[in-house]
Amino acid sequence: xxxxxxxxxxxxxxxxxxxQTPGSLVVSGKDSLVAxxxxxxxxxxxxxxxxxxxxxxxxxxxxxxxxxxxTCEAGVSLAEVLRVFVPRGWFLPVTPGTKFVTVGGAxxxxxxxxxxxxxxxxSDHVHSFxxxxxxxxxxxxxxxxxxxLFHATAGGMxxxxxxxxxxxxxxxxxxxxxxxxxxxxxxxxxxFGLFAEHQSATYSVAWIDCLSTGDxxxxxLLMVGEHADDGRLExxxxxxxxxxxxxxxxxxxxxTISAFNTLYYNRxxxxxxxxxVHYEPFFYPLDGIHNWNRMYGKAGFTQYxxxxxxxxGLEGMRDIIRRIAASGKGSFLAVLKAFGDANAxxxxxxxxxxxxxxxxxIEDGLFPLLDKLDAVVHDLGGRVYLSKDVRMSEAxxxxxxARWKEFHDLRVRYGADRVxxxxxxARLGL
Amino acid sequence: MKKVLLxxxxxxxxxxxxxxxxxxxxxxxxxxxxxERLSTIAVDLQVRGAEKVHHQxxxxxxxAGHPDLLQKALDTLGGIDVVLIAHGTLPxxxxxxKDFARTLAEFNTNxxxxxxxxTWLGNHFEAQGSGTIAVISSVAGDRGRQxxxxxxSAKGAVSLFLQGLRNRLHPAGVQVLTIKPGFVDTPMTAExxxxxxxxxxxxVAEGIVRAIDKHRNxxxxxxxxxFIMMIIRSVPEVIFKRAKL
Numbered sequence: 001x002x003x004x005x006x007x008x009x010x011x012x013x014x015x016x017x018x019x020q021t022p023g024s025l026v027v028s029g030k031d032s033l034v035a036x037x038x039x040x041x042x043x044x045x046x047x048x049x050x051x052x053x054x055x056x057x058x059x060x061x062x063x064x065x066x067x068x069x070x071t072c073e074a075g076v077s078l079a080e081v082l083r084v085f086v087p088r089g090w091f092l093p094v095t096p097g098t099k100f101v102t103v104g105g106a107x108x109x110x111x112x113x114x115x116x117x118x119x120x121x122x123s124d125h126v127h128s129f130x131x132x133x134x135x136x137x138x139x140x141x142x143x144x145x146x147x148x149l150f151h152a153t154a155g156g157m158x159x160x161x162x163x164x165x166x167x168x169x170x171x172x173x174x175x176x177x178x179x180x181x182x183x184x185x186x187x188x189x190x191x192f193g194l195f196a197e198h199q200s201a202t203y204s205v206a207w208i209d210c211l212s213t214g215d216x217x218x219x220x221l222l223m224v225g226e227h228a229d230d231g232r233l234e235x236x237x238x239x240x241x242x243x244x245x246x247x248x249x250x251x252x253x254x255x256t257i258s259a260f261n262t263l264y265y266n267r268x269x270x271x272x273x274x275x276x277v278h279y280e281p282f283f284y285p286l287d288g289i290h291n292w293n294r295m296y297g298k299a300g301f302t303q304y305x306x307x308x309x310x311x312x313g314l315e316g317m318r319d320i321i322r323r324i325a326a327s328g329k330g331s332f333l334a335v336l337k338a339f340g341d342a343n344a345x346x347x348x349x350x351x352x353x354x355x356x357x358x359x360x361x362i363e364d365g366l367f368p369l370l371d372k373l374d375a376v377v378h379d380l381g382g383r384v385y386l387s388k389d390v391r392m393s394e395a396x397x398x399x400x401x402a403r404w405k406e407f408h409d410l411r412v413r414y415g416a417d418r419v420x421x422x423x424x425x426a427r428l429g430l
Numbered sequence: 431m432k433k434v435l436l437x438x439x440x441x442x443x444x445x446x447x448x449x450x451x452x453x454x455x456x457x458x459x460x461x462x463x464x465x466e467r468l469s470t471i472a473v474d475l476q477v478r479g480a481e482k483v484h485h486q487x488x489x490x491x492x493x494a495g496h497p498d499l500l501q502k503a504l505d506t507l508g509g510i511d512v513v514l515i516a517h518g519t520l521p522x523x524x525x526x527x528k529d530f531a532r533t534l535a536e537f538n539t540n541x542x543x544x545x546x547x548x549t550w551l552g553n554h555f556e557a558q559g560s561g562t563i564a565v566i567s568s569v570a571g572d573r574g575r576q577x578x579x580x581x582x583s584a585k586g587a588v589s590l591f592l593q594g595l596r597n598r599l600h601p602a603g604v605q606v607l608t609i610k611p612g613f614v615d616t617p618m619t620a621e622x623x624x625x626x627x628x629x630x631x632x633x634v635a636e637g638i639v640r641a642i643d644k645h646r647n648x649x650x651x652x653x654x655x656x657f658i659m660m661i662i663r664s665v666p667e668v669i670f671k672r673a674k675l
Contacts, residue, residue, distance in 0.1 A: 018617060020467065020617055021466060021467055021470070023466065056442075056617065059470050059471065059473070059474035060473070060474045060477035061470075061473055061474070061477070062477065070477075084453070084477070084478050084479070
């Protein structure tokens with residue numbers, strides 16, 4: 001069967017197992033196996049000769065109405081968690097920009113959200129999980145039990161074993177709506193100032209125009225939000241729209257994207273707009289268009305997401321955006337966010353500083369540009385997100401993730417290096 | 431709160447439908463072949479909001495055991511408002527062509543076991559004078575094709591049986607719903623190459639719940655199969671027999 005990540009590049013032929021029970025899952029006898037949830041990591045981290053598709057391991061196992069603690073199989077999607085628990089007044093403690101990821105994937109990618117600066121990563125709300133190791137044995141991992149495995153597996157890109165089930169805490173809400181403030185920033189200085197000013201807001205993220213230059217370099221819309229308190233706990237009734245065909249590759253180019261960005265920026269008239277929106281458009285603006293990944297054409301695309309430390313933040317970010325603008329590549333809806341502190345997981349991506357994520361259509365000249373950006377990012381002491389990556393070099397990876405050796409040694413100790421390998425892990429020398 | 435009996439509850443479509451009943455706070459009784467999977471599904475449905483979930487493993491081909499089994503489900507639920515029959519297998523057509531014993535086994539599972547249960551359920555619902563009997567048949571039952579006419583004729587028998595039963599139970603005020611899904615991406619069809627006509631189980635489940643609510647008689651899911659099957663049924667046999675379908 002042909003499979004690819006969300007970026008639709010590369011496409012590979014793989015043998016896909018679809019276990020219907022955790023008991024029917026077999027990991028032994030394979031040397032290139034990786035578990036895969038909904039395939040939303042952009043690059044090649046869920047690609048291997050053998051793929052374990054967890055789509056049918058999607059059952060809830062327990063829920064505590066008092067504490068909001070839920071236990072479920074790893075294939076349960078965040079969309080299902082919301083569908084089941086929002087009407088009862090509970091919300092995900094942390095959610096990435098799409099709800100179409102599984103709980104197992106959220107742990108393996110150690111996903112973050114718009115509240116990273118206050119609430120950390122998804123895994124920071126995970127109490128424990130059950131992990132099938134390379135020898136077929138299943139162990140429970142938490143901060144107290146098999147703690148090392150816990151910290152290697154959270155953010156470990158599926159390379160320590162197969163996450164079978166997890167227990168994590170939900171957060172109480174009194175509304176499915178978000179009180180949102182949209183703030184207009186004319187350039188990068190302003191948006192950095194606004195992030196600092198709103199650092200106590202629960203949710204914050206900025207859309208940034210990476211193609212504008214000069215005085216308006218880094219013009220942005222900062223969106224900050226708090227859960228509303230109006231008692232409305234209904235799910236959104238809006239149905240998603242399909243994207244039935246691939247757009248021709250050149251549809252998105254510097255002119256169309258630049259025009260879109262200008263329209264998007266100027267759509268917001270006032271410097272400050274307050275509104276109440278449902279959580280769906282606030283957290284998942286792109287989930288409304290199924291298969292939006294077809295927008296970049298048949299060749300596919302990649303998302304480049306990096307983080308740089310706060311001390312180099314403004315100048316470093318300005319330098320990087322200038323290079324992207326000069327290249328004429330880059331996407332609409334580039335996203336800028338201020339991160340809080342890193343957690344204790346070996347390969348977790350977030351660390352205190354600023355992160356920027358933007359899409360690039362796969363085309364000639366892209367990877368050399370990204371190599372150059374890698375160099376700048378790492379000179380500033382930053383790193384690139386593995387869940388988005390499809391092309392980073394081994395040297396770059398090892399520079400950005402200082403604890404890679406510790407992770408690698410653990411893999412060897414548990415025999416994971418002989419079973420759990422993805423295209424990405426082979427490329428990165430893990 | 432409805433009292434719902436799901437037969438073949440571990441099938442992907444039945445499970446997706448059960449999740450919708452659970453979310454509505456219904457009381458459920460699950461029958462399925464695999465006890466381990468049934469108990470996992472039961473816990474899941476309980477978490478999802480079902481009022482109460484009962485379950486029991488069963489063998490669809492033990493026809494003699496059906497009356498006791500259905501009586502037990504009825505007693506446990508305290509009545510049945512909706513029954514969904516969803517169990518089935520996808521026969522290996524080529525193997526059936528070589529060996530009648532396999533064809534017979536497939537007919538037992540896909541047609542006769544359903545008819546056996548419908549006989550008991552039909553009488554119960556007629557006496558009760560209300561409720562819904564929903565059965566998953568298939569678009570494959572609309573016309574025989576060389577690639578899967580064993581499955582098709584078994585489902586066709588179910589569709590015709592339901593048509594007669596609907597006619598009989600109409601005066602009693604009982605809804606008899608024939609569900610005809612097209613291609614659905616489930617473990618049963620894991621080996622097939624998927625294209626744009628394929629639907630996920632949840633889409634079919636949504637259609638089933640809607641068809642029950644709207645008291646429909648026959649429903650194609652997703653809806654566009656109605657048009658596809660209209661065309662397929664209307665091709666004259668002289669031409670159809672030459673087709674490689």
